[in-house]
Amino acid sequence: MKYSIAALLTVVASVTAQSCPSCPTIIPLYRGENDQITDHFYTASATELSTSAGYLFEGAAAGIFPTQVGASVPLFRLFNSALGDHFYTTNTTERNAAVADGYVLEDSPGFVYTSQICASVPLYRLFLVDGTDHFYTTSASERARALTGDFPYTDQGIAAYVPVSGVIEGTTLC
Numbered sequence: 622m623k624y625s626i627a628a629l630l631t632v633v634a635s636v637t638a639q640s641c642p643s644c645p646t647i648i649p650l651y652r653g654e655n656d657q658i659t660d661h662f663y664t665a666s667a668t669e670l671s672t673s674a675g676y677l678f679e680g681a682a683a684g685i686f687p688t689q690v691g692a693s694v695p696l697f698r699l700f701n702s703a704l705g706d707h708f709y710t711t712n713t714t715e716r717n718a719a720v721a722d723g724y725v726l727e728d729s730p731g732f733v734y735t736s737q738i739c740a741s742v743p744l745y746r747l748f749l750v751d752g753t754d755h756f757y758t759t760s761a762s763e764r765a766r767a768l769t770g771d772f773p774y775t776d777q778g779i780a781a782y783v784p785v786s787g788v789i790e791g792t793t794l795c
């Protein structure tokens with residue numbers, strides 16, 4: 622049987638399109654900051670953040686999928702109460718190492734991509750040794766400020782790719 626190039630391209634295009642979910646539900650991933658324990662806390666629950674003592678609400682830091690869609694994977698959430706540090710990773714090896722180091726695995730806020738597909742954007746990861754703070758942002762300018770501030774964070778690359786940078790609740794995305 623023979624296939625034309627055009628027919629093959631049509632098949633490739635439809636497979637590529639199918640790997641990106643069409644108009645998936647995206648919810649805000651909120652960010653709070655606690656100056657007393659030097660911690661950034663990310664949750665999809667505005668109620669959880671507003672009832673967490675000591676955290677200042679900083680709005681939506683990113684969008685996240687509430688259910689697994691396409692090639693998305695869980696963003697694991699861990700917390701170390703002795704260090705006062707919330708830590709997020711998609712990497713199960715890193716997650717397990719953190720648990721061995723005293724972090725407790727908490728409820729995942731949702732699902733993200735591990736590569737830049739389906740119009741996703743990078744969620745940058747930074748770390749401050751002094752105070753033990755994992756910090757995540759989709760903003761390149763905020764990242765640049767954190768790297769060069771009075772208490773500079775170190776660059777830890779990209780934690781994940783998220784469906785949209787800071788989202789405003791109620792906005793129709795598609």
Ligand SMILES: *[C@@H]1O[C@H](CO)[C@@H](O)[C@H](O)[C@H]1NC(C)=O
Binds near residue numbers: 712713714715
């Ligand atoms: C996961 O983390 C481990 C330990 O840091 C690292 O060796 C590995 O390359 C990571 N895997 C991915 C897919 O990034």
